[in-house]
Amino acid sequence: MRVLVYGAGQLAQMMYLAGCPLGIDVQAVDVSNDTVVHPVSKQPLDTSLAQAIEAADALTVEFEHVPERLLEQAARSAKLMPSIDAILVGADRVREKRLLDSLQVPNCPHKVISDLSELDECIDLLGDKLIIKASRDGYDGYGQWRLTDTSQLDELKLSLSGLDLKTVPLVVESMLSFDRELSLIGVRGKGGEVKVYPLAENLHHQGQLHVSVAPAPQVSLALQEKAEAIFKTLAEGMDYVGVLAVEMFQCGDELLVNELAPRVHNSGHWTLSGADISQFENHLRAVAGLPLGDTAAIGPSAMINVIGCSSFSRDLLSIPGCHLHWYGKSVRDKRKMGHINLVAKSYAGLGEKMHTLSQYLPLEFFPKLVNEAQRLSKC
Structure with missing residues (x-):
């Protein structure tokens, strides 16, 4: 089984790593030059894009801003999942708003x-x-x-x-006054099967995601069910195949959709450690026509983005339940260099681990970490 991913960044890399145990060979496309590359080493492979499309069993994307000419070429193969229309919804806010309104999904x-x-x-x-x-x-x-x-x-x-x-x-x-930002990661298979992860709470700084906590604290069953209903409406409305991320604002007991991401998503990286089957494996299972995996949380988890820095103590790996995922990029301001996952048995325990983690990091690059650690420690 072979899956060709448009985009050659960290999401393609994590899909490759998730595919190895399944026997799924993942290749990537550098969309800046139409070159087929290895998703981890980024080295060009001895195949043309046309040959790679022909040899692949499924085509997918790691981000929505793929040049439309490439998406149109992929769509002609009848192997592209999710569909070109779904991908373009994520790339164009006008299309996105029209979709939300047409499906009567609450939004801003x-x-x-x-x-x-x-x-x-x-x-x-x-x-x-x-x-x-x-x-x-x-x-x-x-x-x-x-x-x-x-x-x-x-x-x-x-x-x-x-x-x-x-x-x-x-x-x-x-400009809404909302209680918090949440996201729901879900997956829909070729036959319409749907699996949904617990809601995650997201903390942003200067427009970038810095910390996700999942399951989000203090989420009622009714709120989770409301989020799942929104996901199903969107996924079925688009006849979607693969992982879809739905970013939302919580306003009291209501949820308003802010953005859609037709792909695996940063706010779902916690699933690599905090769920039985990660979003990356479930995306591959969906596009490959395999049964979808369990999306239940193992325990409270946090994902902390490493942004714009590479100098910190790797001794943080001594923290129980701590996992480092490094992307192998050169350092640049506001660039996502990697992420750290923490898993605990309770929110209070998660807060304590986040506090311990803060001692290994240059905190000027992690402005949300300490306050969130303190908040969770009191849960």
Whole structure:
């Protein structure tokens, strides 16, 4: 069995490692030059992209911003999972909003604009506190702007004046007051079988995910069921195959969908240590037509992203239940270099392990760690 992954980053690498025990050979495509490479070494393989597509049993993606010409080529093979339409939903916020609205999935109040003059109307419609998002190529806080007071409107228009909004419209959303950010990782197989992991609570800093805790503390059965119903509506509505991540805001007892990621996702990395079957293995099982694996949590888990640094003590591996996943990248500001997973028997125990972990790390790169450790220690 062979799976070809478009994208050659850490997600393709983790899919490769998950596929080895299953006898699934995972190859990757460097989409910047159409070269087929080994997902771990990144060395080019002795095959053309056309040959790799022909030899593969399934094609999939590790991120949604694959050039459309490559996705169209992949779709013609009838082996691409999830479908090209589902992948493009993740790459374009306008498509995403249309999908959510068409399936009547609750999401943030919004308006799509293609001219800056429409911002005044957005204030009347959505209020004077707005988040403006580029409809394409925005991630980790990039391609986003905020309006917190109408006095900033002229300055905001000036900063956006160089954008081609006819080609890439803006999605303008109300700036909501929410309780916390959650995400649900689920998987749907070829035959429609669905498995869903517990909700994870996500802590962001400057638009980037820094810490995920799963299962999210203080989640009622009703809230988990509401999240699962949203996932099933989306997955069935798109006839989806593979892992899908649904990022949400919790507002009291309600959930509003913020973003969709049609792939394995950073907030699901905890599953490598904290679940019987990881999101990476379950994604491969889905696209390969294999039975889906157990998604129950083994115990409270935390995933801590290592961002923009590589100098820290590897003695952190002495912490029981601590696992380091290193991506082998050169250091760059705001670049995800790897992640650390912790698993414990209780939230209080998880908090204690996070506190111990903080002693091995340069905390200026881990701004959410200590406070979260303190919070969980009291659970």
